[in-house]
Amino acid sequence: xxxxxxxxxxxxxxxxxxxxxxxxxxxxxxxxxxxxxxxxxxxxxxxxxxxxxxxxxxxxxxxxxxxxxxxxxxxxxxxxxxxxxxxxxxxxxxxxxxxxxxxxxxxxxxxxxxxxxxxxxxxxxxxxxxxxxxxxxxxxxxxxxxxxxxxxxxxxxxxxxxxxxxxxxxxxxxxxxxxxxxxxxxxxxxxxxxxxxxxxxxxxxxxxxxxxxxxxxxxxxxxxxxxxxxxxxxxxxxxxxxxxxxxxxxxxxxxxxxxxxxxxxxxxxxxxxxxxxxxxxxxxxxxxxxxxxxxxxxxxxxx
Numbered sequence: 001x002x003x004x005x006x007x008x009x010x011x012x013x014x015x016x017x018x019x020x021x022x023x024x025x026x027x028x029x030x031x032x033x034x035x036x037x038x039x040x041x042x043x044x045x046x047x048x049x050x051x052x053x054x055x056x057x058x059x060x061x062x063x064x065x066x067x068x069x070x071x072x073x074x075x076x077x078x079x080x081x082x083x084x085x086x087x088x089x090x091x092x093x094x095x096x097x098x099x100x101x102x103x104x105x106x107x108x109x110x111x112x113x114x115x116x117x118x119x120x121x122x123x124x125x126x127x128x129x130x131x132x133x134x135x136x137x138x139x140x141x142x143x144x145x146x147x148x149x150x151x152x153x154x155x156x157x158x159x160x161x162x163x164x165x166x167x168x169x170x171x172x173x174x175x176x177x178x179x180x181x182x183x184x185x186x187x188x189x190x191x192x193x194x195x196x197x198x199x200x201x202x203x204x205x206x207x208x209x210x211x212x213x214x215x216x217x218x219x220x221x222x223x224x225x226x227x228x229x230x231x232x233x234x235x236x237x238x239x240x241x242x243x244x245x246x247x248x249x250x251x252x253x254x255x256x257x258x259x260x261x262x263x264x265x266x267x268x269x270x271x272x273x274x275x276x277x278x279x280x281x282x283x284x285x286x287x288x289x290x291x292x293x294x295x296x297x298x299x300x301x302x303x
Contacts, residue, residue, distance in 0.1 A: 176209045
């Protein structure tokens with residue numbers, strides 16, 4: 001099974017409005033509410049596509065209870081580390097006229113030293129039956145920058161591939177620890193490396209120790225920069241309109257699924273990641289794929 005580790009989960013609330021007008025009052029139906037956070041979205045996509053996934057995360061306060069209830073209702077195998085800080089919320093507002101989505105993410109509360117130890121210990125224990133480890137999402141305030149590097153070290157000790165989707169020093173240290181794949185988006189890569197050029201930023205992470213860098217480029221598709229060979233680019237002939245929340249998580253799910261199956265060819269990883277990311281844009285909620293993902297992969301333009 002693929003183990004996803006989400007240190008800063010969220011209770012996702014998705015509202016839909018006919019048209020979002022800043023500064024105005026809007027009326028909307030009750031939101032869709034589900035357990036979210038990048039690693040949980042990754043696990044949901046893996047499960048939807050028939051793969052075995054197990055989600056390790058934290059939960060605290062009343063919102064943490066709602067998160068736990070949703071995970072149980074969705075039958076997604078998971079272990080939740082109890083924490084004192086309430087689980088944060090994430091609000092997505094979908095403009096049904098433009099197709100654009102506005103997202104407001106709470107930062108979340110800090111974990112205690114004992115809670116970080118409990119999370120690492122659980123990751124070490126659950127890595128024993130795993131085929132790939134995924135560390136994904138933002139870290140809560142005052143988190144140790146080494147956390148995702150620790151996830152990589154746990155995977156390496158078991159001879160497992162690791163995929164890290166993070167930002168800043170946590171991502172750089174994960175690359176230095178030898179993460180098999182790192183997957184920032186263009187903004188996160190620039191924030192981490194100081195390079196606006198995604199190829200230059202990716203090469204910095206490769207020089208640090210990462211095996212492959214995948215960069216989400218939004219409507220422009222995805223870029224893969226391997227340690228050996230030229231950068232690769234994949235995109236659809238025309239950009240899609242929809243909810244891009246969770247598109248990067250779908251890409252991580254695609255990469256982890258192939259790595260767990262023994263496939264590490266950069267071109268194959270890029271194609272699958274781009275197709276699943278696009279399919280997530282067409283799905284109503286983060287953590288889901290539109291059923292057209294095999295057709296989308298066949299339509300990709302690469303070069």
